[in-house]
Amino acid sequence: MRTLAIAAVQTAPVPFDPEASWERFAEQVRAVRELFPHVQLVVVPELMLSAEGPLLRPAPADWMEQVAVPVPGPLTDRICALAVETGLWLVPGTVFERAGDGRVHNTALAVSPQGEIVARYRKVFPWQPYEEAAPGDEFVVFEIPGIGKVGLAICYDGSFPETVRQLAWLGAEVVIQPTLTTTRDREMELVCARANAWTNQVFVVNINASDPAGVGQSAIVDPEGLVRQQAGSGEEVLVDVLDLGSVTRVRQYGSSGINRPWEQLARYGDQVRLPMYAGAFRRPGWLEEPSPPVGPVDQPR
Numbered sequence: 001m002r003t004l005a006i007a008a009v010q011t012a013p014v015p016f017d018p019e020a021s022w023e024r025f026a027e028q029v030r031a032v033r034e035l036f037p038h039v040q041l042v043v044v045p046e047l048m049l050s051a052e053g054p055l056l057r058p059a060p061a062d063w064m065e066q067v068a069v070p071v072p073g074p075l076t077d078r079i080c081a082l083a084v085e086t087g088l089w090l091v092p093g094t095v096f097e098r099a100g101d102g103r104v105h106n107t108a109l110a111v112s113p114q115g116e117i118v119a120r121y122r123k124v125f126p127w128q129p130y131e132e133a134a135p136g137d138e139f140v141v142f143e144i145p146g147i148g149k150v151g152l153a154i155c156y157d158g159s160f161p162e163t164v165r166q167l168a169w170l171g172a173e174v175v176i177q178p179t180l181t182t183t184r185d186r187e188m189e190l191v192c193a194r195a196n197a198w199t200n201q202v203f204v205v206n207i208n209a210s211d212p213a214g215v216g217q218s219a220i221v222d223p224e225g226l227v228r229q230q231a232g233s234g235e236e237v238l239v240d241v242l243d244l245g246s247v248t249r250v251r252q253y254g255s256s257g258i259n260r261p262w263e264q265l266a267r268y269g270d271q272v273r274l275p276m277y278a279g280a281f282r283r284p285g286w287l288e289e290p291s292p293p294v295g296p297v298d299q300p301r
Contacts, residue, residue, distance in 0.1 A: 090110070
Protein backbone atom coordinates (compact mmCIF):
# COMPACT_ATOMS: atom_id res chain seq x y z
CA MET A 1 0.00 0.00 0.00
CA ARG A 2 1.04 3.57 -0.71
CA THR A 3 -0.35 5.61 2.16
CA LEU A 4 0.13 9.21 3.26
CA ALA A 5 -0.83 10.07 6.82
CA ILE A 6 -1.76 13.74 7.08
CA ALA A 7 -2.86 16.23 9.69
CA ALA A 8 -4.78 19.21 8.31
CA VAL A 9 -4.80 21.74 11.13
CA GLN A 10 -7.75 24.11 10.90
CA THR A 11 -6.45 27.04 12.90
CA ALA A 12 -6.00 30.81 12.76
CA PRO A 13 -3.04 33.18 13.00
CA VAL A 14 -2.62 35.76 15.70
CA PRO A 15 -3.89 38.81 13.77
CA PHE A 16 -1.10 41.01 12.43
CA ASP A 17 1.51 39.41 14.70
CA PRO A 18 3.85 37.23 12.62
CA GLU A 19 6.03 36.19 15.55
CA ALA A 20 3.09 35.06 17.67
CA SER A 21 1.62 33.31 14.64
CA TRP A 22 4.90 31.48 14.14
CA GLU A 23 4.89 30.36 17.76
CA ARG A 24 1.33 29.07 17.42
CA PHE A 25 2.22 27.21 14.23
CA ALA A 26 5.35 25.62 15.70
CA GLU A 27 3.49 24.62 18.86
CA GLN A 28 0.73 22.99 16.83
CA VAL A 29 3.18 21.08 14.62
CA ARG A 30 4.97 19.76 17.71
CA ALA A 31 1.63 18.81 19.26
CA VAL A 32 0.67 16.85 16.13
CA ARG A 33 4.02 15.05 16.28
CA GLU A 34 3.38 14.06 19.91
CA LEU A 35 -0.31 13.17 19.62
CA PHE A 36 -0.27 11.43 16.24
CA PRO A 37 3.17 9.85 15.76
CA HIS A 38 2.09 8.10 12.54
CA VAL A 39 1.42 11.41 10.75
CA GLN A 40 3.86 12.19 7.93
CA LEU A 41 2.65 15.58 6.64
CA VAL A 42 1.13 18.63 8.33
CA VAL A 43 -0.66 21.43 6.50
CA VAL A 44 -2.15 24.68 7.84
CA PRO A 45 -4.31 27.40 6.23
CA GLU A 46 -3.37 30.08 3.72
CA LEU A 47 -1.34 33.06 5.02
CA MET A 48 -1.04 31.57 8.51
CA LEU A 49 2.54 32.77 8.87
CA SER A 50 1.77 36.14 7.29
CA ALA A 51 -0.63 36.74 10.20
CA GLU A 52 -3.67 37.90 8.28
CA GLY A 53 -6.55 39.23 10.38
CA PRO A 54 -10.35 38.71 10.35
CA LEU A 55 -12.43 40.11 7.50
CA LEU A 56 -13.81 43.15 9.31
CA ARG A 57 -10.61 44.05 11.15
CA PRO A 58 -8.72 46.41 8.86
CA ALA A 59 -5.09 45.48 8.27
CA PRO A 60 -2.31 47.99 8.91
CA ALA A 61 -1.42 50.03 5.85
CA ASP A 62 0.63 48.07 3.29
CA TRP A 63 0.48 44.93 5.43
CA MET A 64 1.34 42.65 2.52
CA GLU A 65 4.41 44.73 1.73
CA GLN A 66 5.44 44.81 5.40
CA VAL A 67 5.38 41.04 5.93
CA ALA A 68 6.61 39.86 2.52
CA VAL A 69 9.70 37.67 2.90
CA PRO A 70 12.34 36.27 0.55
CA VAL A 71 12.32 32.56 -0.25
CA PRO A 72 14.68 31.19 0.90
CA GLY A 73 15.24 33.46 3.86
CA PRO A 74 15.06 33.65 7.66
CA LEU A 75 11.41 32.49 7.84
CA THR A 76 11.95 29.49 5.60
CA ASP A 77 15.07 28.65 7.61
CA ARG A 78 12.84 28.35 10.69
CA ILE A 79 10.33 26.20 8.82
CA CYS A 80 13.08 23.91 7.57
CA ALA A 81 14.54 23.57 11.07
CA LEU A 82 11.09 22.66 12.43
CA ALA A 83 10.70 19.99 9.75
CA VAL A 84 14.04 18.46 10.74
CA GLU A 85 13.18 18.65 14.44
CA THR A 86 9.84 16.88 14.03
CA GLY A 87 10.70 14.62 11.08
CA LEU A 88 7.61 15.83 9.23
CA TRP A 89 6.75 17.02 5.76
CA LEU A 90 5.40 20.54 6.18
CA VAL A 91 3.11 22.60 3.97
CA PRO A 92 3.02 25.71 6.19
CA GLY A 93 0.04 27.33 4.53
CA THR A 94 1.26 30.21 2.40
CA VAL A 95 3.39 33.29 2.88
CA PHE A 96 3.67 36.61 1.15
CA GLU A 97 6.88 36.13 -0.83
CA ARG A 98 8.92 39.02 -2.19
CA ALA A 99 10.38 37.87 -5.49
CA GLY A 100 13.64 39.03 -6.99
CA ASP A 101 11.81 41.48 -9.26
CA GLY A 102 10.19 43.17 -6.24
CA ARG A 103 6.71 41.75 -6.81
CA VAL A 104 4.88 40.04 -3.96
CA HIS A 105 3.32 36.61 -4.47
CA ASN A 106 1.05 34.48 -2.31
CA THR A 107 3.25 31.39 -2.13
CA ALA A 108 2.82 27.85 -0.84
CA LEU A 109 5.88 25.86 0.18
CA ALA A 110 6.56 22.19 0.75
CA VAL A 111 9.43 21.27 3.05
CA SER A 112 10.83 17.77 3.49
CA PRO A 113 11.78 16.13 6.81
CA GLN A 114 15.40 16.73 5.76
CA GLY A 115 14.74 20.47 5.86
CA GLU A 116 14.75 21.06 2.11
CA ILE A 117 12.30 23.30 0.25
CA VAL A 118 11.14 20.82 -2.38
CA ALA A 119 8.37 22.93 -3.92
CA ARG A 120 7.40 26.59 -4.20
CA TYR A 121 4.07 27.46 -5.78
CA ARG A 122 2.95 31.02 -6.44
CA LYS A 123 -0.84 31.34 -6.53
CA VAL A 124 -1.87 31.53 -10.16
CA PHE A 125 -5.37 32.87 -9.49
CA PRO A 126 -5.36 35.49 -6.69
CA TRP A 127 -8.85 36.43 -5.53
CA GLN A 128 -9.16 39.63 -7.50
CA PRO A 129 -10.01 42.43 -7.02
CA TYR A 130 -9.61 41.84 -3.28
CA GLU A 131 -6.21 40.18 -3.28
CA GLU A 132 -3.32 42.37 -4.42
CA ALA A 133 -0.59 39.72 -4.73
CA ALA A 134 0.91 39.21 -8.19
CA PRO A 135 -0.16 35.98 -9.92
CA GLY A 136 2.23 33.12 -10.55
CA ASP A 137 2.53 31.48 -13.94
CA GLU A 138 3.03 27.73 -13.41
CA PHE A 139 1.59 24.81 -11.49
CA VAL A 140 3.78 22.71 -9.22
CA VAL A 141 3.91 19.13 -7.97
CA PHE A 142 6.44 17.42 -5.72
CA GLU A 143 7.19 13.81 -4.93
CA ILE A 144 7.19 12.09 -1.57
CA PRO A 145 9.57 9.19 -2.21
CA GLY A 146 7.97 5.78 -2.08
CA ILE A 147 4.48 7.27 -1.77
CA GLY A 148 3.50 9.46 -4.71
CA LYS A 149 3.16 12.96 -6.12
CA VAL A 150 1.43 15.88 -4.43
CA GLY A 151 0.18 19.04 -6.12
CA LEU A 152 -0.20 22.48 -4.56
CA ALA A 153 -3.14 24.85 -5.04
CA ILE A 154 -4.26 27.86 -3.02
CA CYS A 155 -7.82 28.86 -2.15
CA TYR A 156 -9.38 30.58 -5.21
CA ASP A 157 -7.31 28.41 -7.55
CA GLY A 158 -9.93 25.73 -6.94
CA SER A 159 -12.55 27.81 -8.74
CA PHE A 160 -10.68 27.29 -12.02
CA PRO A 161 -10.96 23.74 -13.40
CA GLU A 162 -7.62 24.15 -15.17
CA THR A 163 -5.77 24.14 -11.82
CA VAL A 164 -6.44 20.62 -10.61
CA ARG A 165 -6.64 19.23 -14.14
CA GLN A 166 -3.09 20.46 -14.78
CA LEU A 167 -1.84 19.17 -11.42
CA ALA A 168 -3.34 15.75 -12.12
CA TRP A 169 -1.89 15.84 -15.64
CA LEU A 170 1.51 16.44 -14.01
CA GLY A 171 0.99 13.29 -11.95
CA ALA A 172 -0.48 14.58 -8.70
CA GLU A 173 -2.52 12.03 -6.77
CA VAL A 174 -3.16 14.38 -3.84
CA VAL A 175 -3.83 18.13 -4.10
CA ILE A 176 -3.19 20.17 -0.97
CA GLN A 177 -5.09 23.45 -1.01
CA PRO A 178 -4.44 25.91 1.86
CA THR A 179 -7.36 28.32 2.02
CA LEU A 180 -8.40 31.51 3.79
CA THR A 181 -12.09 31.99 3.16
CA THR A 182 -13.85 34.50 5.36
CA THR A 183 -17.09 34.80 3.40
CA ARG A 184 -20.32 32.84 2.90
CA ASP A 185 -19.32 31.45 -0.50
CA ARG A 186 -17.58 28.61 1.31
CA GLU A 187 -20.30 26.24 0.12
CA MET A 188 -19.27 26.95 -3.48
CA GLU A 189 -15.67 26.08 -2.64
CA LEU A 190 -16.72 22.76 -1.15
CA VAL A 191 -18.67 21.97 -4.32
CA CYS A 192 -15.53 22.79 -6.33
CA ALA A 193 -13.36 20.61 -4.08
CA ARG A 194 -15.63 17.63 -4.68
CA ALA A 195 -15.88 18.32 -8.40
CA ASN A 196 -12.12 18.74 -8.76
CA ALA A 197 -11.50 15.48 -6.92
CA TRP A 198 -14.08 13.54 -8.92
CA THR A 199 -13.27 14.83 -12.40
CA ASN A 200 -9.53 14.38 -11.92
CA GLN A 201 -9.62 11.31 -9.66
CA VAL A 202 -7.38 12.77 -6.96
CA PHE A 203 -7.58 13.42 -3.24
CA VAL A 204 -8.23 17.07 -2.39
CA VAL A 205 -7.24 18.38 1.03
CA ASN A 206 -8.82 21.82 1.37
CA ILE A 207 -7.77 23.35 4.70
CA ASN A 208 -9.46 26.62 5.62
CA ALA A 209 -8.76 28.96 8.53
CA SER A 210 -10.85 28.64 11.66
CA ASP A 211 -12.99 31.30 13.28
CA PRO A 212 -12.37 34.25 13.62
CA ALA A 213 -9.91 34.39 10.70
CA GLY A 214 -12.07 32.23 8.43
CA VAL A 215 -15.30 30.26 8.37
CA GLY A 216 -13.65 26.84 8.65
CA GLN A 217 -15.40 23.84 7.07
CA SER A 218 -12.13 22.28 5.93
CA ALA A 219 -12.61 19.09 3.95
CA ILE A 220 -10.79 16.00 2.75
CA VAL A 221 -12.29 14.57 -0.44
CA ASP A 222 -11.43 11.21 -1.99
CA PRO A 223 -10.79 10.42 -5.69
CA GLU A 224 -14.46 9.55 -6.21
CA GLY A 225 -15.60 12.95 -4.93
CA LEU A 226 -16.78 11.65 -1.57
CA VAL A 227 -16.14 13.76 1.53
CA ARG A 228 -14.09 11.73 4.00
CA GLN A 229 -14.01 14.43 6.67
CA GLN A 230 -15.37 17.96 7.09
CA ALA A 231 -14.66 20.31 9.95
CA GLY A 232 -16.90 22.80 11.70
CA SER A 233 -16.02 26.46 12.13
CA GLY A 234 -13.66 26.29 15.12
CA GLU A 235 -10.13 25.11 15.65
CA GLU A 236 -9.62 21.39 15.03
CA VAL A 237 -7.37 18.92 13.29
CA LEU A 238 -8.37 16.50 10.55
CA VAL A 239 -6.15 13.42 10.78
CA ASP A 240 -6.44 10.94 7.92
CA VAL A 241 -4.49 8.23 6.12
CA LEU A 242 -4.85 8.59 2.37
CA ASP A 243 -4.51 5.37 0.38
CA LEU A 244 -2.93 6.52 -2.87
CA GLY A 245 -3.54 3.08 -4.28
CA SER A 246 -7.20 4.07 -4.44
CA VAL A 247 -6.26 6.72 -7.02
CA THR A 248 -4.81 3.98 -9.21
CA ARG A 249 -7.89 1.82 -8.62
CA VAL A 250 -10.36 4.58 -9.46
CA ARG A 251 -8.46 5.61 -12.59
CA GLN A 252 -8.30 2.00 -13.76
CA TYR A 253 -11.82 0.84 -12.93
CA GLY A 254 -13.68 4.13 -12.70
CA SER A 255 -15.45 6.26 -10.11
CA SER A 256 -18.16 4.03 -8.62
CA GLY A 257 -16.65 1.37 -10.87
CA ILE A 258 -18.05 3.23 -13.90
CA ASN A 259 -16.44 6.53 -14.96
CA ARG A 260 -12.88 6.60 -16.38
CA PRO A 261 -12.34 10.15 -17.72
CA TRP A 262 -8.55 9.99 -18.00
CA GLU A 263 -8.71 6.82 -20.06
CA GLN A 264 -11.31 8.39 -22.35
CA LEU A 265 -9.23 11.52 -22.77
CA ALA A 266 -6.26 9.36 -23.74
CA ARG A 267 -8.39 7.61 -26.35
CA TYR A 268 -10.08 10.60 -27.97
CA GLY A 269 -8.57 13.77 -26.54
CA ASP A 270 -6.06 14.44 -29.30
CA GLN A 271 -8.98 14.57 -31.77
CA VAL A 272 -10.75 17.37 -29.90
CA ARG A 273 -9.74 20.91 -30.82
CA LEU A 274 -9.20 23.14 -27.82
CA PRO A 275 -8.86 26.66 -29.26
CA MET A 276 -8.93 28.15 -25.77
CA TYR A 277 -5.60 26.39 -25.15
CA ALA A 278 -4.28 26.66 -28.72
CA GLY A 279 -4.03 22.91 -29.09
CA ALA A 280 -5.45 19.54 -28.09
CA PHE A 281 -5.19 17.14 -25.18
CA ARG A 282 -1.81 15.46 -24.76
CA ARG A 283 -1.66 12.16 -22.91
CA PRO A 284 0.30 12.47 -19.63
CA GLY A 285 3.29 10.22 -19.19
CA TRP A 286 1.77 8.34 -16.25
CA LEU A 287 -1.34 7.27 -18.17
CA GLU A 288 -1.22 3.83 -19.75
CA GLU A 289 -2.63 3.06 -23.17
CA PRO A 290 -6.43 3.15 -22.96
CA SER A 291 -8.58 0.07 -23.37
CA PRO A 292 -11.03 0.00 -26.28
CA PRO A 293 -14.51 1.25 -25.37
CA VAL A 294 -17.06 -1.38 -24.39
CA GLY A 295 -20.83 -1.50 -24.24
CA PRO A 296 -23.33 0.80 -25.91
CA VAL A 297 -20.69 3.20 -27.28
CA ASP A 298 -19.64 0.43 -29.69
CA GLN A 299 -23.07 0.23 -31.31
CA PRO A 300 -23.63 2.04 -34.64
CA ARG A 301 -25.75 5.17 -34.48
